[in-house]
Amino acid sequence: xxxxxxxxxxxxxxxxxxxxxxxxxxxxxxxxxxxxxxxxxxxxxxxxxxxxxxxxxxxxxxxxxxxxxxxxxxxxxxxxxxxxxxxxxxxxxxxxxxxxxxxxxxxxxxxxxxxxxxxxxxxxxxxxxxxxxxxxxxxxxxxxxxxxxxxxxxxxxxxxxxxxxxxxxxxxxxxxxxxxxxxxxxxxxxxxxxxxxxxxxxxxxxxxxxxxxxxxxxxxxxxxxxxxxxxxxxxxxxxxxxxxxxxxxxxxxxxxxxxxxxxxxxxxxxxxxxxxxxxxxxxxxxxxxxxxxxxxxxxxxxxxxxxxxxxxxxxxxxxxxxxxxxxxxxxxxxxxxxxxxxxxxxxxxxxxxxxxxxxxxxxxxxxxxxxxxxxxxxxxxxxxxxxxxxxxxxxxxxxxxxxx
Amino acid sequence: xxxxxxxxxxxxxxxxxxxxxxxxxxxxxxxxxxxxxxxxxxxxxxxxxxxxxxxxxxxxxxxxxxxxxxxxxxxxxxxxxxxxxxxxxxxxxxxxxxxxxxxxxxxxxxxxxxxxxxxxxxxxxxxxxxxxxxxxxxxxxxxxxxxxxxxxxxxxxxxxxxxxxxxxxxxxxxxxxxxxxxxxxxxxxxxxxxxxxxxxxxxxxxxxxxxxxxxxxxxxxxxxxxxxxxxxxxxxxxxxxxxxxxxxxxxxxxxxxxxxxxxxxxxxxxxxxxxxxxxxxxxxxxxxxxxxxxxxxxxxxxxxxxxxxxxxxxxxxxxxxxxxxxxxxxxxxxxxxxxxxxxxxxxxxxxxxxxxxxxxxxxxxxxxxxxxxxxxxxxxxxxxxxxxxxxxxxxxxxxxxxxx
Numbered sequence: 001x002x003x004x005x006x007x008x009x010x011x012x013x014x015x016x017x018x019x020x021x022x023x024x025x026x027x028x029x030x031x032x033x034x035x036x037x038x039x040x041x042x043x044x045x046x047x048x049x050x051x052x053x054x055x056x057x058x059x060x061x062x063x064x065x066x067x068x069x070x071x072x073x074x075x076x077x078x079x080x081x082x083x084x085x086x087x088x089x090x091x092x093x094x095x096x097x098x099x100x101x102x103x104x105x106x107x108x109x110x111x112x113x114x115x116x117x118x119x120x121x122x123x124x125x126x127x128x129x130x131x132x133x134x135x136x137x138x139x140x141x142x143x144x145x146x147x148x149x150x151x152x153x154x155x156x157x158x159x160x161x162x163x164x165x166x167x168x169x170x171x172x173x174x175x176x177x178x179x180x181x182x183x184x185x186x187x188x189x190x191x192x193x194x195x196x197x198x199x200x201x202x203x204x205x206x207x208x209x210x211x212x213x214x215x216x217x218x219x220x221x222x223x224x225x226x227x228x229x230x231x232x233x234x235x236x237x238x239x240x241x242x243x244x245x246x247x248x249x250x251x252x253x254x255x256x257x258x259x260x261x262x263x264x265x266x267x268x269x270x271x272x273x274x275x276x277x278x279x280x281x282x283x284x285x286x287x288x289x290x291x292x293x294x295x296x297x298x299x300x301x302x303x304x305x306x307x308x309x310x311x312x313x314x315x316x317x318x319x320x321x322x323x324x325x326x327x328x329x330x331x332x333x334x335x336x337x338x339x340x341x342x343x344x345x346x347x348x349x350x351x352x353x354x355x356x357x358x359x360x361x362x363x364x365x366x367x368x369x370x371x372x373x374x375x376x377x378x379x380x381x382x383x384x385x386x387x388x389x390x391x392x393x394x395x396x397x398x399x400x401x402x403x404x
Numbered sequence: 405x406x407x408x409x410x411x412x413x414x415x416x417x418x419x420x421x422x423x424x425x426x427x428x429x430x431x432x433x434x435x436x437x438x439x440x441x442x443x444x445x446x447x448x449x450x451x452x453x454x455x456x457x458x459x460x461x462x463x464x465x466x467x468x469x470x471x472x473x474x475x476x477x478x479x480x481x482x483x484x485x486x487x488x489x490x491x492x493x494x495x496x497x498x499x500x501x502x503x504x505x506x507x508x509x510x511x512x513x514x515x516x517x518x519x520x521x522x523x524x525x526x527x528x529x530x531x532x533x534x535x536x537x538x539x540x541x542x543x544x545x546x547x548x549x550x551x552x553x554x555x556x557x558x559x560x561x562x563x564x565x566x567x568x569x570x571x572x573x574x575x576x577x578x579x580x581x582x583x584x585x586x587x588x589x590x591x592x593x594x595x596x597x598x599x600x601x602x603x604x605x606x607x608x609x610x611x612x613x614x615x616x617x618x619x620x621x622x623x624x625x626x627x628x629x630x631x632x633x634x635x636x637x638x639x640x641x642x643x644x645x646x647x648x649x650x651x652x653x654x655x656x657x658x659x660x661x662x663x664x665x666x667x668x669x670x671x672x673x674x675x676x677x678x679x680x681x682x683x684x685x686x687x688x689x690x691x692x693x694x695x696x697x698x699x700x701x702x703x704x705x706x707x708x709x710x711x712x713x714x715x716x717x718x719x720x721x722x723x724x725x726x727x728x729x730x731x732x733x734x735x736x737x738x739x740x741x742x743x744x745x746x747x748x749x750x751x752x753x754x755x756x757x758x759x760x761x762x763x764x765x766x767x768x769x770x771x772x773x774x775x776x777x778x779x780x781x782x783x784x785x786x787x788x789x790x791x792x793x794x795x796x797x798x799x800x801x802x803x804x805x806x807x808x
Contacts, residue, residue, distance in 0.1 A: 049729065050725060050728035050729045051727075051728040051729070051733075051734060051736050052724050052725055052727065052728030052729075052736045052756070053728075079721070081721070082721060082724055082753070082756055082757050082758060083757060083758070084757050115719075115721065116719075116721025116722070116724065116725065117720060117721040117724070117753065117757065117758035118758065119758075225725065226721075226724075226725050226728060303707070303799075307799070307800050307802075307804050308804065310800060310804045311804025313804065315519075315520075316521060317483070317485070317486060317519065317520025317521045317630075318520070320456050320486055320520065320521070320630075321454060321456055321520065321629065321630050323455075323456065324454040324455040324456030324457075324630060325453065325454045325455070329455075330455060332455050332456045349486070349521065352456070352486055353486050353487060353488050353521065354486060354487070354521035354522065391800055392800055393797045393800050393801070395707075395711070395795075395800075396711050396714060396795055396796055396797050396799075396800065397797070398711075400711050400712065400714045400715030400717065
């Protein structure tokens with residue numbers, strides 16, 4: 001398996017594009033994105049667990065009932081959520097795209113992200129549709145990635161190449177997500193495409209299995225959004241024997257998927273609102289996978305730890321504290337904690353108690369852009385990883401007056 | 405019932421004091437506090453639910469096994485947690501205080517708050533004990549309240565007077581807590597005293613019953629501390645017939661307790677680390693009390709909402725979003741949301757969707773120091789209130805380099 005360029009356009013038969021249609025006021029950024037498969041594609045998705053769900057999710061779920069889709073349309077700047085006419089607008093977006101692409105509306109998936117509770121008008125979308133479809137191109141991934149961004153500061157795209165049944169396949173994706181990011185749901189907007197041949201049910205199985213270890217292990221601020229979803233389309237144009245059951249090919253597909261999703265998780269966490277640092281918490285020695293995940297997520301979600309990481313302060317007591325309230329049943333007197341980065345690695349806690357360490361060395365390690373928080377529970381074989389970011393002045397600034 | 409002066413010294417027979425013994429480096433603040441009852445007292449306590457527990461909690465639990473206590477000693481600047489010799493030190497503190505006060509060590513309760521994982525030396529405590537005991541006085545509550553503060557910016561004390569069986573009784577308290585404050589535990593250090601006569605088991609019942617509606621409904625940052633406890637002593641010197649079962653007197657005692665604890669909750673939330681605003685989320689119309697509490701806590705814990713309140717931004721979508729991921733089973737299409745303060749009240753969401761409102765008026769309401777977030781779920785009769793604060797630049801600043 002190797003990393004390649006192209007994002008959602010890396011897989012054969014996929015094009016993408018993005019334009020600025022005017023949903024976002026006072027902005028020069030693109031606010032409308034489109035992804036298109038020239039051939040029918042198996043499709044799978046996972047959605048937020050928030051009871052307050054954006055209207056686009058309801059429409060996408062309906063359109064995915066047959067496990068097939070050809071296109072995804074997504075706007076930024078308005079979540080189309082908590083609006084009386086939300087379903088009508090989301091269906092309208094699908095219909096406009098379907099007409100322009102000569103598809104059935106049911107083959108178009110819809111997503112929105114932005115402010116909640118402000119009515120979304122179809123007018124700018126209708127007016128921008130011509131330019132949007134015209135923008136579709138195999139080189140269009142950066143435009144689509146920009147079109148779905150809100151407070152993101154960088155575009156997030158990645159793709160890999162891998163082999164299935166002797167045929168080269170590709171799987172790539174784009175993501176958006178900077179604030180309102182939290183475990184236990186499909187955490188953000190992620191659109192993935194592949195030219196592998198795989199049945200809709202196995203595609204859904206692959207996606208649902210993957211997110212428990214990837215997007216559900218990312219947290220920026222503990223807020224579970226109303227609109228987030230992960231969509232995966234696979235059009236089979238690579239020509240491999242269709243995957244219809246578990247086996248070596250499915251495992252290989254899962255690995256490709258995991259490489260892409262972990263890459264996007266790291267990009268999302270590292271670009272957390274106001275973040276200056278990517279935090280990766282690696283938990284080992286857990287009595288079970290569930291406990292490992294609880295611990296990793298609890299650490300990555302601690303506001304106190306996040307603020308300490310911003311200040312490059314090796315306050316390991318906050319790691320232990322977060323483990324203690326994670327809900328996992330643990331013997332806290334066996335826990336070791338360390339910090340690592342490309343500047344080195346340091347042990348700060350052994351058997352639940354502090355060990356002497358060089359504050360100077362710790363400061364050096366924690367001043368890097370990517371920090372690993374290493375936890376060995378020493379009470380089993382299970383492991384898990386979670387991704388997050390530091391808590392900074394800018395998070396507060398960005399969210400103190402988001403709407404205006 | 406009326407509010408009176410005196411805090412923990414308002415009740416007959418209680419004195420308190422505080423000194424600076426030198427645990428906290430480079431500080432002029434007092435770091436050691438003592439509360440003393442001249443008569444034997446029933447005692448009750450609740451503790452953090454964090455698996456990582458400070459050594460003082462273990463010792464206090466042991467000393468409370470007989471439901472009796474005469475004194476509480478508490479230091480700030482060091483949590484005495486995750487230290488190999490923690491129990492020994494906590495027992496040493498009790499022993500030092502017991503010797504100086506001519507009590508059994510088992511009648512002294514111990515608490516600590518501050519940095520985790522740095523060994524606590526008994527030396528400054530032993531050296532300061534003489535002055536500490538000497539500082540005990542009926543006017544000593546402010547000194548004790550200062551002695552337990554960490555990042556708190558104001559002392560927190562309150563007391564009430566009420567009648568039981570024809571006798572005037574008093575109940576008062578002090579609290580400490582600014583960061584690492586979160587529901588689902590005894591959230592902070594709170595010491596309460598009363599001169600009412602009440603059996604140890606009824607005292608524990610009163611305290612355990614009260615905290616689910618009070619301290620467990622306060623959140624500053626979602627971090628559950630390792631050291632927090634609420635202690636309640638009642639020495640019976642008011643001379644009322646001892647409360648030994650439920651009934652009108654117990655109800656009256658509960659009301660007095662609740663008045664004091666709600667007052668302290670509001671002080672703690674309003675003095676949250678970096679906070680500029682006290683937030684009170686009042687939920688009505690819930691299908692059950694548990695659901696009401698889940699919703700109120702979820703709203704008050706949302707980082708996005710807290711940042712929006714800092715910015716006086718009426719972003720009600722974030723209220724609805726937090727309700728949606730609260731875990732309570734609700735019909736989100738029946739929810740009304742409003743904001744209120746002494747500048748007025750405004751409805752911003754009706755039946756789960758936005759309603760037109762004056763941004764100017766909203767800004768005025770949200771610019772006050774105390775904000776009410778009003779949620780009517782319109783699907784039952786249960787209600788709950790939670791207290792929190794806004795998320796500000798200063799929270800990050802305070803916690804970016806707490807240890808040094």
